Amino acid sequence: MVRSQRWKGAAFTVPFQLGFVFLYLIPIGYAVYQSLYRSHSFGLGLGGSTDEFSGLANYRQGLTDWAFLDSVLRVLVFACVQIPVMLLISLLLALSLDALTSRVAGRFRVLLLVPYMIPGVVAAIVWINLYSPDVGPLTPLGKAFGLTWNFFAPSMVWPSIGNLLTWHGIGYNMVIIYSALQGVPRELFEAARLDGASERRIALSIKVPFVRGALVLTGMLSIIQMLQIFNEPALFRNVTPQTVSDSFTPIMVIYNQAFNAGNYHYAAALSVLLALVLGVASFLFYRLTSKEAD
Amino acid sequence: MTLTAERSRTNPVRRIGKPDPAARSRGGQRFLLVGLVLASAYSLFPVWWLLVAATKDRTALYQSNGLWFSGWHFWSNLHQLFTYEDGIFLRWTANSFLYAGVGSLGGTLIALATGYGLARFQFPGRSLVFACVVGSFLVPIALLTLPLYLLFSKIGLVDTPWAMLIPCLVNPFSVYLAKVYTEATVPYELLEAARIDGAGELRIFFSIVLRMMTTGGATVFLLAFVNTWNAFFLPLTVLRGEENWTLNLGLYNWSGKRLESGVDLTGLVLTGALLSIVPMAVMMIAMRRYWRTGVTLGALK
Numbered sequence: 001m002v003r004s005q006r007w008k009g010a011a012f013t014v015p016f017q018l019g020f021v022f023l024y025l026i027p028i029g030y031a032v033y034q035s036l037y038r039s040h041s042f043g044l045g046l047g048g049s050t051d052e053f054s055g056l057a058n059y060r061q062g063l064t065d066w067a068f069l070d071s072v073l074r075v076l077v078f079a080c081v082q083i084p085v086m087l088l089i090s091l092l093l094a095l096s097l098d099a100l101t102s103r104v105a106g107r108f109r110v111l112l113l114v115p116y117m118i119p120g121v122v123a124a125i126v127w128i129n130l131y132s133p134d135v136g137p138l139t140p141l142g143k144a145f146g147l148t149w150n151f152f153a154p155s156m157v158w159p160s161i162g163n164l165l166t167w168h169g170i171g172y173n174m175v176i177i178y179s180a181l182q183g184v185p186r187e188l189f190e191a192a193r194l195d196g197a198s199e200r201r202i203a204l205s206i207k208v209p210f211v212r213g214a215l216v217l218t219g220m221l222s223i224i225q226m227l228q229i230f231n232e233p234a235l236f237r238n239v240t241p242q243t244v245s246d247s248f249t250p251i252m253v254i255y256n257q258a259f260n261a262g263n264y265h266y267a268a269a270l271s272v273l274l275a276l277v278l279g280v281a282s283f284l285f286y287r288l289t290s291k292e293a294d
Numbered sequence: 295m296t297l298t299a300e301r302s303r304t305n306p307v308r309r310i311g312k313p314d315p316a317a318r319s320r321g322g323q324r325f326l327l328v329g330l331v332l333a334s335a336y337s338l339f340p341v342w343w344l345l346v347a348a349t350k351d352r353t354a355l356y357q358s359n360g361l362w363f364s365g366w367h368f369w370s371n372l373h374q375l376f377t378y379e380d381g382i383f384l385r386w387t388a389n390s391f392l393y394a395g396v397g398s399l400g401g402t403l404i405a406l407a408t409g410y411g412l413a414r415f416q417f418p419g420r421s422l423v424f425a426c427v428v429g430s431f432l433v434p435i436a437l438l439t440l441p442l443y444l445l446f447s448k449i450g451l452v453d454t455p456w457a458m459l460i461p462c463l464v465n466p467f468s469v470y471l472a473k474v475y476t477e478a479t480v481p482y483e484l485l486e487a488a489r490i491d492g493a494g495e496l497r498i499f500f501s502i503v504l505r506m507m508t509t510g511g512a513t514v515f516l517l518a519f520v521n522t523w524n525a526f527f528l529p530l531t532v533l534r535g536e537e538n539w540t541l542n543l544g545l546y547n548w549s550g551k552r553l554e555s556g557v558d559l560t561g562l563v564l565t566g567a568l569l570s571i572v573p574m575a576v577m578m579i580a581m582r583r584y585w586r587t588g589v590t591l592g593a594l595k
Contacts, residue, residue: 009415019464137360
């Protein structure tokens with residue numbers, strides 16, 4: 001390629017590079033910089049405040065801050081339950097669709113994708129109202145079966161949020177797994193059938209290993225999203241602030257530190273820590289899943 | 295899995311005495327259909343409930359069976375929604391369209407140019423740019439949004455539409471998609487032919503590449519639009535005054551009013567929630583073909 005053409009090619013990426021510098025690199029750098037400082041106010045806070053270099057003090061505080069550590073742990077434990085359940089349902093649905101004629105499968109696929117069209121905030125609003133003892137149909141339904149469930153009770157909040165996330169996510173994950181299934185060479189099934197393999201056996205021994213990549217990908221995306229969960233708990237907090245505290249998830253802790261406590265420096269340190277957790281979790285997940293594949 | 299196939303091939307005797315596979319799978323298919331019908335019902339009933347709830351007045355909402363109609367008050371609900379606080383809901387709708395529409399349009403154009411540059415040119419730093427694109431997927435939103443808020447407030451952009459529009463211009467995932475699409479649809483030979491005919495690089499991009507990338511561009515735009523329409527953390531952080539809010543922020547605020555000030559806006563929230571689905575549904579159905587390729591592309595990474 002001609003030398004000048006190369007630079008013209010680079011020129012096409014310049015708007016993005018500029019934007020990336022201003023909207024990614026500078027903010028991240030600024031957050032890291034801020035996380036190394038602390039503000040000290042003088043004169044009972046009336047005389048303003050000044051920033052002082054404090055090294056890693058904010059990080060040390062973050063690593064011993066139980067409100068923050070609890071929130072990370074809470075979300076990780078939740079992720080270990082909700083993500084496998086959601087992916088298992090998505091996988092079963094994708095396998096079911098794959099076993100049907102494409103016309104029937106197409107209809108079901110559209111129906112199952114309806115939740116994906118709903119914005120996350122709206123999905124949370126809808127389910128919160130379904131759960132609501134005042135307007136929701138689930139409370140009278142439970143009564144009909146002799147159950148008195150309270151979806152906003154402390155022990156029920158995570159299952160309630162988990163159900164909402166599962167409802168919202170299965171369609172999308174199913175489509176990704178289903179499209180991976182379409183890539184399996186059909187001759188494999190014929191050969192297996194001729195050899196007397198049952199449909200279930202074919203699904204378990206041929207189809208599932210084939211969509212492993214798609215499962216790893218959807219699992220990875222789900223973990224990244226889950227560690228940053230904010231919208232759903234924030235909306236739940238709107239109706240049950242006594243069970244969903246203001247430090248329920250890591251992002252809620254950070255938001256709270258920044259905008260309610262006004263402690264940007266500490267919030268910045270916590271954001272960096274969360275980024276590290278995210279990186280480590282993704283790396284571990286990737287290593288675990290790719291090692292098994294060998 | 296080849297192993298399994300081979301193992302059973304060496305043992306053909308097992309086939310004898312098995313039931314007819316067609317008959318077996320018919321029973322199995324019925325089982326699968328029941329499962330799929332149940333899953334579809336689970337997927338649809340909340341939407342059905344929302345639809346029904348939007349047609350009820352206050353008493354019916356609280357007292358009638360949630361899954362069936364009771365009176366028809368949809369139009370009066372709409373009237374109430376549109377006139378509440380001088381039509382602030384319409385303002386939020388317009389804002390959502392502005393941010394998602396203009397932001398995604400700009401973001402898509404930048405992403406297409408970048409994707410094209412990355413896919414069809416070799417230049418120093420190319421792999422670094424691509425590494426930035428992929429690496430940014432792992433950056434938590436708080437790590438970007440909080441410092442962005444502080445920086446924006448220094449230059450007076452907080453609480454203006456710019457605080458929403460500017461971040462939409464740079465979307466690494468769009469760039470990633472645009473690169474994949476360019477690789478799949480824009481052949482080198484065509485670019486060479488255009489160059490030999492004396493077309494400039496800009497002209498090639500605007501009159502050849504963009505035209506070939508209609509499908510890819512539509513998908514990128516659609517996904518960016520959906521993303522911005524659904525955004526919550528960024529608007530919550532950078533928009534303060536309610537005249538700049540998005541639909542999501544407005545609905546969030548209304549749904550908290552009951553505990554905050556004792557005003558129950560449940561009816562308005564539900565009707566508003568239903569309306570805020572409509573643009574998403576219309577866009578996704580209208581662009582179904584593009585959108586499907588976009589969703590499946592995610593799996594090809």
